[in-house]
Amino acid sequence: MKLVSYRENIEAEIRLGIVHQNLIIDMELLGESIKLDLPSTMLEFIDMGSIAVKAVAEKLKTIETYLLAGISIPYANAIITAPIPRPRKNIFGIGLNYTEHVAESARSLDTSKELPQKCVIFAKPPTAVIGPNDSIKHIANITQQMDWEGELAVVMGKRAQQVDKKDALDYVFGYTIINDISARDCRRSGQWIVSKGQDTYAPMGPCVITADELTNPHDLQIITKVNGVEKQNGNTKYMLFNVNAIIEDISEGMTLEPGDIIATGTPAGVGAGREPQEWMIPGDTVEVSIEKIGTLRNYIVKG
Secondary structure (H helix, E strand, C coil), rough: EEEEECCCCCCCCCCEEEHHHHHHHEHHHHHHHCCCCCCCCCHHHHHHHHHHHHHHHHHHCCHHHHHHHHCCEEEEEECCCCCCCCCCCCCEEECCCCCCHHHHHHHCCCCCCCCCCCCCCEEHHHEEEEECCCCEEEHHHHHHHHCCCCCEEEEECCECCHHHCHHHHHHHHEEEEEEEEHHHHHEEECCHHHHHHHCCCEEEEEEEECCCCCCCCCEEEEEECCEEEEEEEEEHHHHHCHHHHHHHHHHCCCCCCCCCCEEEECCCCCCCHHHCCCCCCCCEEEEEEECCCEEEEEEEEEC
């Protein structure tokens, strides 16, 4: 299934929906119609576990079209928000996770040219999250080097402690897209949180595709465009540490919980690695597309 968080209009509350053809079916209203107790938010649904995912998926296979009339709206009429508008805790970010990105970062950002032997982990706070078509704030007195990083993001479905990588995908709820916006001139003594954690620096969406539908996260094309021009074109099969290894590494010492989000790193093609370097400015549009998930589009504005 593809799940979205959405509003019917600008003043409406955010609700959980299922993308079905050209419609969004309201999850809670669907539950009422089929006599299942289903929630109205993404985090509540994640907490229900894989049994709930299977039950809803099975019901959608046989649901009568007439039942959708009162419990759905056209996708085009909805305002799509970040799938998890307010994560419970910081997003886990993985840096330098593609070989060519390690090389371009070493050239332009003074990072090591050696391939990491362990995951490079940083954090983005919940206040950085915005949704599709939202605006990314460019605060000129803080940065003149705003960069893009299109990434596959993992949404955890179960509590994970010291998980073996061979079992790691069993703990995943689904996948979405994150643009790991980075202010390259805001790194401080090697620390990245000011560079990557500013408000609006974690655009996310447009949906979460559940793990039962996207069974292999390790062969997905990632394309990033700025103002319609392709800047990144990579594939998740070239990760240095795949999703299994990332979950094993993080969970060795930090508990991953349902609803936790991991941004798995970006392929080559970031602005900092280009000659000459390229940066986003107000008026720009940035899009990240990952096959099977969709496209995340955002706009750069003055902050």
